[in-house]
Amino acid sequence: MEWEDLVQPIVFQQTHEGRIFRGNSWFEKFTGWSVDQWSVEGSFWDKVHECDVESVSAHLQRSAASDDPCTLTYRIRLPKDQGAPTWVQETRRRMPPKIPGGSTEGCIVAWEDCSDDALIAHRLTHAWWSSSLASLTPGAAHDLNNHFSSILIQSENYLRRLSPGHQHYEGMKNIREAVDKSISLVRKLVAIHFARAGHTQFLELNGFLAQQMEFLRQAFPRRALFSLQLQEKALHLKLDTTLFHRILIGLIRNSVEAIPIMGQGTVKISTSRGSQGSLGDTEVREWVRIEIADTGRGIPTELRPRLFKPGFSTKPPGEGSGTSLSEARRLIAEWGGSLSYRPSEEGSGSIFLIELPMADLERGAADHPPERPRIMVTGPEDRLGDVAASLRESGLEVVATRAWAVELIQTETRPFDLVCLLQGSTVEQAQAIASSVQDRRWMTRLIAEPQTSPDAPALSETVLRDLLPEPQEIRRIWKTLGRQPATDEPSPSS
Numbered sequence: 330m331e332w333e334d335l336v337q338p339i340v341f342q343q344t345h346e347g348r349i350f351r352g353n354s355w356f357e358k359f360t361g362w363s364v365d366q367w368s369v370e371g372s373f374w375d376k377v378h379e380c381d382v383e384s385v386s387a388h389l390q391r392s393a394a395s396d397d398p399c400t401l402t403y404r405i406r407l408p409k410d411q412g413a414p415t416w417v418q419e420t421r422r423r424m425p426p427k428i429p430g431g432s433t434e435g436c437i438v439a440w441e442d443c444s445d446d447a448l449i450a451h452r453l454t455h456a457w458w459s460s461s462l463a464s465l466t467p468g469a470a471h472d473l474n475n476h477f478s479s480i481l482i483q484s485e486n487y488l489r490r491l492s493p494g495h496q497h498y499e500g501m502k503n504i505r506e507a508v509d510k511s512i513s514l515v516r517k518l519v520a521i522h523f524a525r526a527g528h529t530q531f532l533e534l535n536g537f538l539a540q541q542m543e544f545l546r547q548a549f550p551r552r553a554l555f556s557l558q559l560q561e562k563a564l565h566l567k568l569d570t571t572l573f574h575r576i577l578i579g580l581i582r583n584s585v586e587a588i589p590i591m592g593q594g595t596v597k598i599s600t601s602r603g604s605q606g607s608l609g610d611t612e613v614r615e616w617v618r619i620e621i622a623d624t625g626r627g628i629p630t631e632l633r634p635r636l637f638k639p640g641f642s643t644k645p646p647g648e649g650s651g652t653s654l655s656e657a658r659r660l661i662a663e664w665g666g667s668l669s670y671r672p673s674e675e676g677s678g679s680i681f682l683i684e685l686p687m688a689d690l691e692r693g694a695a696d697h698p699p700e701r702p703r704i705m706v707t708g709p710e711d712r713l714g715d716v717a718a719s720l721r722e723s724g725l726e727v728v729a730t731r732a733w734a735v736e737l738i739q740t741e742t743r744p745f746d747l748v749c750l751l752q753g754s755t756v757e758q759a760q761a762i763a764s765s766v767q768d769r770r771w772m773t774r775l776i777a778e779p780q781t782s783p784d785a786p787a788l789s790e791t792v793l794r795d796l797l798p799e800p801q802e803i804r805r806i807w808k809t810l811g812r813q814p815a816t817d818e819p820s821p822s823s
Contacts, residue, residue: 339440342424345393347373350435359442361409378404378414379730380741388419392436398422402443416444473515481508510547531688532573534564534600534617541577548578549585551592553623558599564617567688568664576657580621580681583654587625587679594624602687615687622680627672636670661685701726703743707734707758708751716751734758738765738773750777 339359341352349367357363367373377385381403392399399421404414421436484505491498538557545555566573581596588594601618628636639655658668666685673680703726706717710731717729730737734748748762759777766773 339442341367341438341440342435343373343421343438344435345389347389349373356440359409359440360407362407366408376406376408378406379728379733380404380737382728383726388421389436392421392423396423415442416446417441418443473511477508477512477515481505481512484508529567529569532566532568532570534566534619535559536563537570538598538600541574545581549582553585553588553592554595556595556597558597560600560602562602564600564602565688566617566664566685568685569660572660576660576683577619577621579657584621584623584625584679584681587623587627589626597622617685617687619683619685620680621683622673622678624673624678627677627679628670633670637668702746703728704747704749705730705734705737705745706749706751707731707754707762709753712751712753716749735761735765738762738769738771744769744771745773748773748775750775752778 338353339355341349341356341364343349348370349364349372352364352367360367362372374382384401385403388399388401388403400419402416402418404416406413407415417440419438419440421438423436424434426434484501487501488498488505491501538559542555542557549555581598584596585594588596597620599620599622601620603616603618637654637658654668661668661683664685666683669682669684671680671682672678701724704720705728706713706720707730708716713729713731717727720727728737728745738745738748748766750759750762754777759775763775766775
């Protein structure tokens, strides 16, 4: 038996433009197509997942310009799977030129099927947040607020009738204040629940943590004493603030639940800054440190090596999702940081340490340009490519799909700002997309070209102006769509 039969390497050769011209037998078996079928111009790009087209294109450009191997994990719709996306981890290296000093023919590419790992990570992402405090559903929050409002109205009525010296006046006043705090807490929980992940921005850490203290004391009443010790100087981070907020809540919740006797433990949150040399100490980076320390049970020595493994939990069966720490570490690593654990120096309790690179506010605008609005365009094939290309030229992140709009909304973790249905889309398609957006609780707007669907507002300049304030960019979109701005809408030149 050959070694290839054991490791089953999936290897092929590809031009820098994406045309596959050679592959081994394992590649053909894995994809369900022969190399001749893949060699048809455009076949590769037709199969790349719509949401990964831009990242794969940039990946090919990087590999064409570098002799170092380039790695990317992305989704591709293989013929054998009838369109269902498969996750592959791709490593590509530029082939040396046949003639010294000449141009290269393309890249040697190796794939590894990582669908199982990606599916687990996708499920953990949802389980991680559904197991945290914001799993309170909007419907339940609405009902709670109705009940609280009734109590609030009754208590205010009694207070108006009672004199300040009445024996029940202070008690009724306490009820009103407690209900006010409860309403405030529910609103904060719902705000967290609806917060949109996927948008990176600057965050001043100390101010952010100070704002969270009241929320933590309301969310965990009488469970623990909270202590906040902040670095004197401002600490700036560049990350997804919604996900970071959820990570902190999950870690603090773990600390609170580790305290065996209610009200007899402490959770201390502290921040500091430090520097770490890199690149042979020729560059020094500033780091932000966040410590979450508790006086709880601690974690047994034999369990610590498994602490960040997916599916692991120290809680009894049915009480823990086994997702928070593994998912938190993965997200923090994506932001260039780390999450670690150590036992408390006193021998009782746990300390979780988050380390993240300090954001450079002066260079931030150049190094981290504002995120582009994300638009999905769906409709007939004949116009889809032209419309998507025009929107990309206008500075938007565009996902173009003919048949997979509902699936993308159901599976993507980052919301779309806008879904645009081109002429030829059906009422059923618009209704299915709208229903999926509502199920995800996204704030995505649905627009359609005129005469496409009565259930979607027309594609209007007013809507586009909210995403694209530049008149020239709006003109390019209208030119691609073959339309003129409506007379009842503001002119682009105004």
